[in-house]
Amino acid sequence: MKPLQPLLQVRKLAKYYGRRVGCEQVSFDLYPGEVICVAGESGSGKSTLLNTLAFQLQLDGGSVSYRLRDRGLTDLATLPDATLRELWRTDWGFVRQNPRDGLRMRVSAGANIGERLMAIGERHYGAIRSTALGWLARVEIDAERLDDPPTSFSGGMQQRLQIARNLVTEPRLVFMDEPTAGLDVSVQARFLDLLRKLVAELQIAVILVTHDLAVARLLAHRLIVMKNGRIVESGLTDQLLDDPQHPYTQLLVSSVLAT
Amino acid sequence: MSAMQTGYNFGYLDEHTKRMIRRALLKAVAIPGYQVPFGGREMPLPYGWGTGGIQVTASVIGPDDVLKVIDQGADDTTNAVNIRSFFRKVTGVATTEKTTAATIIQSRHRVPETPLREGQIMVFQVPIPEPLRWLEPRETETRTMHALSEYGVMHVKLYEDIVRHGRIATTYDYPVVVNEHYLMRPSPIPKFDNPKLHRNPALMLYGAGREKRVYAVPPYTDVRSLDFDDHPFSIERWEQPCALCAATDAYLDEIILDDAGRRMFVCSDTEYCAGRQAAGHKGEQAA
Numbered sequence: 125m126k127p128l129q130p131l132l133q134v135r136k137l138a139k140y141y142g143r144r145v146g147c148e149q150v151s152f153d154l155y156p157g158e159v160i161c162v163a164g165e166s167g168s169g170k171s172t173l174l175n176t177l178a179f180q181l182q183l184d185g186g187s188v189s190y191r192l193r194d195r196g197l198t199d200l201a202t203l204p205d206a207t208l209r210e211l212w213r214t215d216w217g218f219v220r221q222n223p224r225d226g227l228r229m230r231v232s233a234g235a236n237i238g239e240r241l242m243a244i245g246e247r248h249y250g251a252i253r254s255t256a257l258g259w260l261a262r263v264e265i266d267a268e269r270l271d272d273p274p275t276s277f278s279g280g281m282q283q284r285l286q287i288a289r290n291l292v293t294e295p296r297l298v299f300m301d302e303p304t305a306g307l308d309v310s311v312q313a314r315f316l317d318l319l320r321k322l323v324a325e326l327q328i329a330v331i332l333v334t335h336d337l338a339v340a341r342l343l344a345h346r347l348i349v350m351k352n353g354r355i356v357e358s359g360l361t362d363q364l365l366d367d368p369q370h371p372y373t374q375l376l377v378s379s380v381l382a383t
Numbered sequence: 384m385s386a387m388q389t390g391y392n393f394g395y396l397d398e399h400t401k402r403m404i405r406r407a408l409l410k411a412v413a414i415p416g417y418q419v420p421f422g423g424r425e426m427p428l429p430y431g432w433g434t435g436g437i438q439v440t441a442s443v444i445g446p447d448d449v450l451k452v453i454d455q456g457a458d459d460t461t462n463a464v465n466i467r468s469f470f471r472k473v474t475g476v477a478t479t480e481k482t483t484a485a486t487i488i489q490s491r492h493r494v495p496e497t498p499l500r501e502g503q504i505m506v507f508q509v510p511i512p513e514p515l516r517w518l519e520p521r522e523t524e525t526r527t528m529h530a531l532s533e534y535g536v537m538h539v540k541l542y543e544d545i546v547r548h549g550r551i552a553t554t555y556d557y558p559v560v561v562n563e564h565y566l567m568r569p570s571p572i573p574k575f576d577n578p579k580l581h582r583n584p585a586l587m588l589y590g591a592g593r594e595k596r597v598y599a600v601p602p603y604t605d606v607r608s609l610d611f612d613d614h615p616f617s618i619e620r621w622e623q624p625c626a627l628c629a630a631t632d633a634y635l636d637e638i639i640l641d642d643a644g645r646r647m648f649v650c651s652d653t654e655y656c657a658g659r660q661a662a663g664h665k666g667e668q669a670a
Contacts, residue, residue: 206531213535231543238542243535249545249611271546 131156131191131297131329132177138185139169139176145353146172148185152348152358156296157327161334161344161361163376169353170333171301177331178218178299179208190297213243217290217298217328221305223282226289227274233260233285234270240293259288264318280311284318291322300332304339316342337377341365349373387475394441395473400424404442404597408588411599416565417529418512423595433466433491434592436508440470440489443504443588449477451485456493456634456651463491480654492555494576496633496655499585501602507570509591512598514558514568534566537609545614554619560607561600569606575618575634580606625650626668628659 130153139146147169154160162170175181177188179200189197193215200208212218220226227236237256238246246252257267263284265277274282283303290298303319304312320343323330334340340347340361347365348358349372357370368374394401400422407421426434444450450470454463458480466489467478479485482497489506499505515525518536528534537558544552557574561567569580570589580587580600587600600606610616624631626647633655635648647668650656660669 205527209527209531209533228539231539232546234546235539235542239535239539242538242542243533247538247610247612249542250613252542 128155129191129197130154131158132331133189133197134177134186135189136186137173137176137183137188139172139181140184145169146181147176147350147353149354150186152355154297154329154331156329157323158346159323159330159332159344160346160348161332161340162348162350163334163337163340164350165335165376168350170335170350172353173350174299174301174331174333178212178216180218213240214293215295215297217293217295219283219286219290219298219300219303221302223274223279223286223306226286227282229275230273232271232273233265233277236274236285236289237292239289244293255292256288259292262322263288264314278311279306280315283307283315287319287322291326291328294326295328297329297331300330302334303332304334304336312339319343337365349376388472391473393446393474394444395426395469396424396438396441401442404438407597408439408443408599411588411597412586412601414565415601415604416561416567416598418596418598421595421597423592426592427469428465430593431510433462433489433508435590435594435597436489436491436506436592437466437469437590438592439588439590439597440487440506441473443506444470444474444476444487446474446476448486449479449484451479451482451488451654452490453488453493453495453652453654454491456495456636457653459653481658482654490572492571492573493634493651494572494579496630496650496652497658499583501584503585505585505587507572507587507589509568509570509589509596510593512568512589512591512594512596514566529565532564532566534560534609537566538611541609541611541614545611551610551614551616557616558609560609562604563607566609567598567600567606573619573634574608574616577606577608577616578618582606621648623648624666625656625659626666628656628664628669629666630656630659630664 132154135151137150138148150173164170176183188200190200191197234253234256237259238252241252257270260267260270265281265284274285304315307315344361347361349356351372357373365377368377404421407419411419426437452463452467454460471478482495487504491508513525515528519525541551555573556568556571557577559567559569559577582603584602586602589598608616621635625633625635627649630650633650633652636651638647638649640646
């Protein structure tokens with residue numbers, strides 16, 4: 125078997141807020157179709173890491189390389205803004221914790237899903253609509269809601285709409301920042317089920333930030349545990365959760381199991 | 384006609400200011416549709432009344448020019464009359480109502496029905512120059528979007544129009560792409576006038592006084608109105624001709640005649656309408 129090339133390669137990534145550490149010394153590889161969970165308590169640098177990886181924040185050290193469709197593994201810092209923004213619109217997705225940050229709340233669900241299509245040049249209203257309808261079905265939202273704005277949706281539906289809006293261009297990499305944090309448990313379970321299905325179907329690589337180890341166990345192939353901006357432990361999800369080595373991971377795992 | 388006022392520089396603005404605005408205009412002409420900032424001056428009338436247009440006109444006008452000013456198509460409304468008399472006072476140039484006789488036409492929200500020719504300059508008064516403003520509030524972001532021609536979000540607005548109204552419901556200030564690059568607000572002209580901008584032989588200058596921006600469409604430049612393949616751009620149509628001059632090819636205003644709901648439709652371009660009537664065209668309600 126040919127050795128697989130990573131989709132994303134992170135080396136000694138660092139981000140500082142003044143003298144405070146956002147994250148530092150972060151290195152890992154992400155392979156196509158792989159789901160990595162970044163876990164840790166609030167303030168451990170998870171979200172900073174995610175935003176820095178997606179180049180939404182300027183990084184202060186290290187490098188992030190991404191395997192472009194036409195050029196192979198490329199250091200993102202060398203890319204012009206235009207290419208980076210094109211990545212954001214097409215090959216990457218970003219699912220936010222708060223749907224208000226990830227959706228256009230005042231335009232219809234259909235327009236939300238269609239935005240990326242229109243951004244890459246789709247100019248056929250009927251075609252955009254039918255694609256949007258298809259995606260509504262895939263994320264289990266009633267077709268009748270196509271012309272309703274997300275403000276009239278429940279929290280779970282809003283998150284599913286975010287998924288559809290991001291996946292419509294079939295990205296290869298999706299960043300997710302606590303997508304289940306605002307959902308109650310039963311809605312969460314349904315959302316995770318859907319997510320797992322779509323990720324497997326479309327072979328999307330995901331970097332998912334969460335403080336909820338149950339989410340990690342359900343979705344992630346590999347788990348990265350962060351504390352104070354650094355990776356303290358990483359490995360296969362099951363292995364790491366069943367046999368945590370680092371004292372902090374042990375604490376994290378036991379505190380989950382205790383509840 | 385009132386005499387030329389002494390004590391003012393030709394065209395009200397001082398020569399350095401005029402030169403600064405002309406430089407901005409040159410840049411605007413060189414990059415069709417691109418919004419060029421300029422150092423807007425205080426003018427003797429409030430923002431929203433044409434301060435941008437007046438500054439542009441003042442900086443390009445010369446003693447031999449003939450000026451026409453229209454307001455919503457009419458030569459005889461307050462804004463048009465006052466701006467015309469302002470320029471008579473501060474430049475002494477000849478003014479006219481005839482589109483064909485004018486070398487500079489300052490306009491609030493219409494392009495004349497009479498076709499323009501080479502050498503003429505249209506000056507538009509612009510309230511808000513940024514077409515993306517209501518979709519993206521950050522100026523830094525809209526500038527980047529312009530630089531990279533990222534205009535998908537404009538189509539989101541048009542898409543939403545069709546969802547709610549069954550068609551693209553934007554009827555004025557309808558967004559256009561100039562020279563296949565910059566998205567531009569054509570100022571609040573009715574979309575009826577958009578096709579006139581495409582490859583027009585005259586030079587089109589746009590001045591926004593409050594926002595201190597100028598932009599331009601040089602002669603014979605492509606101007607394309609945004610649309611969808613299955614909802615193509617279309618202009619307004621009326622079921623009846625102009626009630627005064629029987630024109631079928633002009634933009635018509637609806638005029639309410641009494642409380643019983645009687646109404647008539649007449650040309651918004653008064654000069655065009657009067658010209659047709661003088662040439663013997665008669666509408667249903669012509670006197």
